[in-house]
Amino acid sequence: MNDEPTSHAVTPEVGYVLRVNGREHRIEAAWSGESLLWVLRERLGLSGSKNACEQGECGSCSVLVDGRLVCACLVLAASAVGAEITTVEGASPQGVLTDVQSAFLAEGAVQCGFCTPGLVMSVHDLLKANPEPDDLEVREAISGNLCRCTGYGRIFAAIENTVAARRGAES
Amino acid sequence: MSTRDGGLSLLRRASRVGENAPRPDGTLKVRGEFAYSSDLYAEGMLWGATVRSTEVHARICSVDISGALATPGVHVVVTADDVPGSPYYGLDGDDQPVFASAVVRHLGEPIAAVAADHPEAARLAASRVVVEYEPLAPLLDPERALTAEPIHPNGNLFRHLPIRKGDPDATGDVVVEGSYATGMQDQAFLGPESGLAIPDSGGDGVELFISTQWLHVDRDQVAACLGLEPERVRLTLSGVGGAFGAREDISLQVHLCMLALRAGRPVKMVYNRAESFFGHVHRHPSRLWYRHHADRDGTLVKVEARLLLDGGAYLSSSFHVLGNAASFAVGPYRVPNVVIDSWNVRTNNPPCGAMRGFGVVQSCFGHEAQMDKLAAALGHDPVELRLRNALGHGDTCATGQRITGTLPMAEVIARTAALPLPPELTEHTPMLALPGGAGRCADRSRVVRGVGFAASYKNLMYAEGFDDFSTARCRIDHGVVTVHCACAEVGQGFVTLVCQIAREVLRIDDVVVAPADTVEVGSAGSTSASRQTWMSGGAVEAACIAARDRVISELALRSGVEVASLVLVDDRVVSGDGRVDTTMTEAAAGLVVDETREFHHAPTQPLDENGQGDAHVSFSGTAHRAVVDVDLDLGLVRVVQIATAQDVGRALNPLAVGGQIEGGVAQGVGLAVMEEIVVDGGRIRNASFTDYLIPTALDMPEVVWDLIEEPEPGAPFGAKGVGEPPVVSSTPAVVAAIRAATGLALDRVPVRPQDIVRGRASTAT
Numbered sequence: 001m002n003d004e005p006t007s008h009a010v011t012p013e014v015g016y017v018l019r020v021n022g023r024e025h026r027i028e029a030a031w032s033g034e035s036l037l038w039v040l041r042e043r044l045g046l047s048g049s050k051n052a053c054e055q056g057e058c059g060s061c062s063v064l065v066d067g068r069l070v071c072a073c074l075v076l077a078a079s080a081v082g083a084e085i086t087t088v089e090g091a092s093p094q095g096v097l098t099d100v101q102s103a104f105l106a107e108g109a110v111q112c113g114f115c116t117p118g119l120v121m122s123v124h125d126l127l128k129a130n131p132e133p134d135d136l137e138v139r140e141a142i143s144g145n146l147c148r149c150t151g152y153g154r155i156f157a158a159i160e161n162t163v164a165a166r167r168g169a170e171s
Numbered sequence: 172m173s174t175r176d177g178g179l180s181l182l183r184r185a186s187r188v189g190e191n192a193p194r195p196d197g198t199l200k201v202r203g204e205f206a207y208s209s210d211l212y213a214e215g216m217l218w219g220a221t222v223r224s225t226e227v228h229a230r231i232c233s234v235d236i237s238g239a240l241a242t243p244g245v246h247v248v249v250t251a252d253d254v255p256g257s258p259y260y261g262l263d264g265d266d267q268p269v270f271a272s273a274v275v276r277h278l279g280e281p282i283a284a285v286a287a288d289h290p291e292a293a294r295l296a297a298s299r300v301v302v303e304y305e306p307l308a309p310l311l312d313p314e315r316a317l318t319a320e321p322i323h324p325n326g327n328l329f330r331h332l333p334i335r336k337g338d339p340d341a342t343g344d345v346v347v348e349g350s351y352a353t354g355m356q357d358q359a360f361l362g363p364e365s366g367l368a369i370p371d372s373g374g375d376g377v378e379l380f381i382s383t384q385w386l387h388v389d390r391d392q393v394a395a396c397l398g399l400e401p402e403r404v405r406l407t408l409s410g411v412g413g414a415f416g417a418r419e420d421i422s423l424q425v426h427l428c429m430l431a432l433r434a435g436r437p438v439k440m441v442y443n444r445a446e447s448f449f450g451h452v453h454r455h456p457s458r459l460w461y462r463h464h465a466d467r468d469g470t471l472v473k474v475e476a477r478l479l480l481d482g483g484a485y486l487s488s489s490f491h492v493l494g495n496a497a498s499f500a501v502g503p504y505r506v507p508n509v510v511i512d513s514w515n516v517r518t519n520n521p522p523c524g525a526m527r528g529f530g531v532v533q534s535c536f537g538h539e540a541q542m543d544k545l546a547a548a549l550g551h552d553p554v555e556l557r558l559r560n561a562l563g564h565g566d567t568c569a570t571g572q573r574i575t576g577t578l579p580m581a582e583v584i585a586r587t588a589a590l591p592l593p594p595e596l597t598e599h600t601p602m603l604a605l606p607g608g609a610g611r612c613a614d615r616s617r618v619v620r621g622v623g624f625a626a627s628y629k630n631l632m633y634a635e636g637f638d639d640f641s642t643a644r645c646r647i648d649h650g651v652v653t654v655h656c657a658c659a660e661v662g663q664g665f666v667t668l669v670c671q672i673a674r675e676v677l678r679i680d681d682v683v684v685a686p687a688d689t690v691e692v693g694s695a696g697s698t699s700a701s702r703q704t705w706m707s708g709g710a711v712e713a714a715c716i717a718a719r720d721r722v723i724s725e726l727a728l729r730s731g732v733e734v735a736s737l738v739l740v741d742d743r744v745v746s747g748d749g750r751v752d753t754t755m756t757e758a759a760a761g762l763v764v765d766e767t768r769e770f771h772h773a774p775t776q777p778l779d780e781n782g783q784g785d786a787h788v789s790f791s792g793t794a795h796r797a798v799v800d801v802d803l804d805l806g807l808v809r810v811v812q813i814a815t816a817q818d819v820g821r822a823l824n825p826l827a828v829g830g831q832i833e834g835g836v837a838q839g840v841g842l843a844v845m846e847e848i849v850v851d852g853g854r855i856r857n858a859s860f861t862d863y864l865i866p867t868a869l870d871m872p873e874v875v876w877d878l879i880e881e882p883e884p885g886a887p888f889g890a891k892g893v894g895e896p897p898v899v900s901s902t903p904a905v906v907a908a909i910r911a912a913t914g915l916a917l918d919r920v921p922v923r924p925q926d927i928v929r930g931r932a933s934t935a936t
């Protein structure tokens with residue numbers, strides 16, 4: 001509240017290109033201080049990445065930048081030029097839900113859903129790196145994604161079921 | 172809306188009452204396509220920002236907006252001078268200014284608002300509004316509120332509520348006494364306060380898309396402040412990212428509409444996290460004193476209590492929060508003699524109001540600590556003591572009300588105690604699972620386990636004579652059912668329940684839930700007080716029954732049979748003589764039926780001068796057993812398990828009930844060991860998720876739950892609301908467990924590491 005903000009009114013405007021979910025987007029006359037989260041949400045209309053804290057604490061804005069899970073609110077949009085950005089909108093491009101998304105629904109892991117897109121991104125990232133996480137590994141991996149509604153219980157169940165289903169599909 | 176796409180294609184048929192129905196909004200939510208109030212966009216929209224007081228208590232000498240107006244990109248700046256209608260609003264009485272004019276009474280109080288073409292320009296302009304203050308002595312200690320100079324024309328007392336039952340002079344063989352305190356908790360919903368206001372072209376009306384818990388009461392307050400007729404202000408619920416009480420009060424609604432009407436353009440406003448801590452009310456901090464009397468066999472004889480809640484600068488719902496705190500101050504026990512005095516007062520601290528549990532959380536922390544003290548003094552088992560005194564059907568509450576519905580407290584307590592315990596702590600327990608978690612700082616040999624127990628009961632619905640009805644409308648158009656109810660879906664899953672109830676009543680699977688608004692349907696009351704399953708569930712059921720009856724009578728007319736001869740058998744309507752045998756979907760084909768119904772609960776009464784009266788509609792009981800591990804040296808606590816049995820009447824969607832229990836437990840655990848808005852000299856010191864901690868996936872214990880289903884007479888489908896009970900007694904259970912592990916008295920929540928470390932240091936000397 002007491003921070004003296006800077007504004008596009010006092011800093012130079014920039015134009016650049018971002019590559020999001022496999023598509024190039026030209027951003028014109030933007031304030032250079034805009035976060036990736038803000039540009040995704042307000043300039044590109046990709047509002048699936050959420051804005052619960054805008055300070056890197058909640059994970060609701062989780063996206064992949066060149067395959068790395070990051071908080072979009074902590075990345076300057078103009079610094080992501082040249083990177084491959086994947087948002088939740090890119091997680092199920094064909095309109096078919098991913099197994100993680102389906103498991104979230106089937107297990108009741110969604111209440112208000114504000115944390116959900118970030119968690120979907122986090123869980124996919126976790127299972128890619130560690131297809132068989134144990135309970136504590138799951139908890140640690142998603143401990144950067146706050147959820148205020150569910151107490152995480154149904155989310156753990158959804159992850160467990162995804163892991164079990166993937167294991168079943170392999171054998 | 173389809174409920175059978177995506178991962179749900181395995182469902183045989185759409186779910187009905189009692190089944191684990193999927194959310195109709197679920198697919199949108201997992202794909203990031205659900206539109207929350209912070210996601211809205213309108214062509215040409217401006218961005219709003221709020222100017223807030225940097226003083227705790229001060230006279231405003233002047234407000235200079237010229238610097239803000241001169242900022243590039245700024246369109247309008249509004250202050251108290253621009254409020255067209257009532258300058259005040261509020262839930263239990265309108266004592267809160269839309270914008271402070273003469274005086275600011277708490278840090279962060281709104282003084283002006285700005286709209287500009289970019290949020291940063293709006294914030295920059297807001298920072299250029301120059302307010303000149305003349306500081307006043309702040310009233311910060313609630314115990315001084317009644318003797319200090321009034322800090323508001325309405326005085327410093329929100330409510331004093333005495334409760335006198337039985338013989339005030341009764342005494343017991345064993346007497347235990349204690350003082351307790353609870354800190355200020357934040358609802359910490361994830362979806363920030365936000366909305367979009369779109370002015371009518373003539374400027375004499377406005378449309379507001381908003382996150383709220385009660386559309387119609389928002390509308391009435393906004394219209395009054397704007398000086399417009401209520402129907403000129405149209406509210407539509409946008410996606411709500413959690414609520415927990417924090418969206419009961421007005422936050423940015425009036426500011427947003429004023430900016431939009433002044434600018435003649437749509438205006439969007441989104442608080443950031445820091446502003447959110449100033450933008451909504453919090454859970455009242457409390458100071459409690461108790462004295463319990465019991466016979467040697469453990470039978471409670473009398474409870475004396477004094478409760479003091481700090482309501483902060485404005486009234487909000489403080490009147491009714493206190494009503495609850497006092498009504499339930501002795502807990503779910505038979506107590507023949509009760510002497511309670513309770514106060515809710517005004518100070519220059521941040522305003523407090525509704526949060527899940529609504530007053531009962533505070534007193535529960537006190538009465539449950541007392542029950543443990545009493546058990547220790549008597550040499551009884553704490554669970555046995557609670558069982559011996561457990562309240563039930565036919566008993567009377569502290570307020571003299573006889574419990575005419577269900578309240579299986581004894582079963583709740585016994586079944587909670589019987590739930591399986593977690594595995595013992597061993598040398599193989601991973602570091603991550605020990606206190607300190609990811610910090611990996613625990614010394615295993617210094618970690619001690621403790622187990623604690625607590626029970627509670629709470630009212631459902633509004634109380635003290637308030638008729639908090641709900642309205643629903645059911646339209647069947649050529650076999651498609653549309654249900655319209657202004658009930659705010661805040662995450663709890665009411666939209667799922669609407670589909671279940673409509674299908675159950677109508678036996679038609681295609682159900683659409685219309686967006687909640689103030690135009691097409693009457694008030695649904697508030698999404699709070701664990702009331703919507705009962706109240707709006709009841710309204711939806713009644714509207715659907717009316718629509719079903721219309722379909723059946725039309726069918727009787729068409730088929731030339733008596734209405735009375737038609738009965739529903741599964742999904743078919745059949746006549747006794749076999750001439751009619753059709754599905755409800757077929758029977759509804761070609762028809763348009765539109766029925767609206769209001770649902771009222773049984774009337775309640777105000778409490779009299781002795782705090783006696785049938786003030787509450789229904790009650791729900793719950794108990795929690797907590798298992799904790801405590802690092803004695805570092806004072807860190809890991810909550811290992813919460814076991815709970817809850818009296819739910821009937822579970823209409825067991826998975827959703829489980830979600831409410833786990834989510835409520837998380838907030839109760841949070842209050843027990845980490846959550847507190849630190850207020851120092853009236854200033855919030857931790858207005859961020861960096862400093863205000865809520866439980867993460869690593870902090871959250873395993874939750875084991877058991878549902879006790881005794882259908883409640885008068886409740887639609889026998890179901891009780893389930894949202895609040897999980898939060899009420901989980902907090903005292905955790906603290907009881909920490910007491911068991913440490914031997915410390917711990918009379919305040921949250922229990923901080925320093926309370927344990929210093930407490931142990933002082934008891935060692």
Ligand code: FES
Pocket residue numbers: 050051052053054055056057058059060061062071072073074
């Ligand atoms: S919004 Fe980025 S971490 Fe919270």
Ligand code: FES
Pocket residue numbers: 109110111112113114115116146147148149150361412413662
């Ligand atoms: S579902 Fe609401 S924050 Fe997670």
